[in-house]
Amino acid sequence: MTTGPEHPIVQGELAELRRRLDVAHARVEGGLALLSHRTEETAKEVDDLSTRIVSLEHARWPLPAVAALTALGALAVAVWQALGR
Numbered sequence: 001m002t003t004g005p006e007h008p009i010v011q012g013e014l015a016e017l018r019r020r021l022d023v024a025h026a027r028v029e030g031g032l033a034l035l036s037h038r039t040e041e042t043a044k045e046v047d048d049l050s051t052r053i054v055s056l057e058h059a060r061w062p063l064p065a066v067a068a069l070t071a072l073g074a075l076a077v078a079v080w081q082a083l084g085r
Helices: 006-059 063-084
Strands: none
Touching: none
16 A cells, blocks of 8 residues: 555545535535425415315305205295286
8 A cells, every 4th residue: 555645635635525425414414404394384285275274174064954944935936926917
């Protein structure tokens, strides 16, 4: 084995590669943490929207029942007018 002047250069390059790897690793971890947080927030928003939809569905007007009542009312008025003349 030779221990020439190239040895310090290799050590410096290895240190630079390790630093770059550490920085890239930190970026990936940060990105994953951000994605995880966004996923949790999105899940909460979906749950909230689902709850709102369910409450809106329960509070809506039953249109077929309203239509049937209106038709019965119109029939009653028509019969009343026909018998009243």
